[in-house]
Each structure stands twice: as structure tokens, then as C-alpha cells.
């Protein structure tokens with residue numbers, strides 16, 4: 561038993577180090593490990609060389625609804641669910657694995673890293689709390705993050721319907737995102753979107 565508790569503690573410390581390295585806020589460490597706040601503070605400083613930022617996590621569900629965050633969050637959820645289905649991973653382990661893959665994906669495709677580990681973690685909590693959910697886009701079939709309480713009939717995602725105020729930069733970003741979001745299964749459809757011209761709604 562004694563050995564087991566040492567192993568458990570070692571795992572907890574490793575998890576905390578991984579989370580800090582991935583950019584997690586202290587609140588995430590406190591929620592996901594059984595280590596004391598003092599130890600986590602010390603560990604954070606040791607790994608990062610600075611104290612963790614103070615204050616509450618400012619995140620509301622609305623952030624996930626804006627255009628770019630929504631696409632990145634939907635991509636993350638897809639990877640996260642992939643791990644759940646295929647590797648039977650759950651909880652923080654699935655979040656860490658999915659987030660690493662998300663970072664890899666962003667880097668390979670030279671996209672901006674929009675979703676932080678802490679936001680990815682919050683996203684899963686909002687989904688678990690049924691404040692957010694995902695619905696399939698009626699155009700491309702990819703699954704996208706939405707408010708659970710809203711009506712979603714005929715939902716069209718931000719890749720199929722780039723906001724009219726988008727302009728060239730946003731359209732280019734949409735194309736790049738659509739092209740790159742094909743790795744996880746459900747967003748294969750996004751690649752199909754890239755193959756056909758994006759419908760840009762110009763103001764009359």
C-alpha cells in the first residue's frame with residue numbers, strides 16, 4: 561500500500577507538471593489533482609519560473625460562440641471524443657491527450673493557437689454541465705459547439721457561412737482552417753467545405 565501511494569503521488573505530480581507545461585491555470589491543477597495548494601504553487605513556480613496568475617477564471621460560455629474560438633473548440637471536442645471512443649480515455653487524461661494533438665494540429669497547419677488548455681478544460685466542464693453541446697452543421701455535417709438552450713434547427717457552422725463582415729483576412733483564415741480541420745473524423749467534412757467555394761454573404 562505504501563508503494564502504491566508513492567506511485568499515485570508521483571502520477572499526480574507528473575500530471576500537474578504536464579498541465580503547467582501546457583499552460584493550465586492554478587485552478588485547473590487544484591481541481592484535477594489531490595496535491596495541496598502550497599505544493600502546487602511551489603511546483604508551478606519551479607516549472608514556469610514565475611508565480612501563477614491570480615484571480616478567477618474569467619471564462620463564460622459566450623467566448624466559445626465567437627467565430628474563430630467556435631471552430632477551434634469544435635475541433636478540440638472532436639479530438640477529445642475521438643480519444644473517448646477509441647482509447648476509452650476520460651477526464652483530465654483525455655483532455656491532456658486531446659490538447660496535445662490540438663497543439664500539434666495547429667502547429668502543422670500554421671494556424672493561430674486560439675484555445676488555451678484552461679479554456680479547453682472549461683469547455684469540457686460546460687459540456688458536462690449541459691450548458692454547451694454540439695450540433696451537426698446542415699451543410700457540412702461537422703459537429704460544432706452551441707449553447708444547449710438555443711434552438712438549432714437548420715444550423716449552419718461558421719466554416720460554411722463565414723460572417724459577412726469577414727473580409728479577406730477572415731475568408732483566408734476560414735479557408736486555412738477548413739483545409740486543416742480534416743484530421744479528426746467528424747471534421748473531415750470541413751475539408752469538403754474547403755473544396756467548394758465558401759459562400760460569402762455580402763451586405764446588400
Ligand SMILES: [Zn+2]
Pocket residue numbers: 697698699700701702716717718719720721753
Ligand atoms: Zn458546416
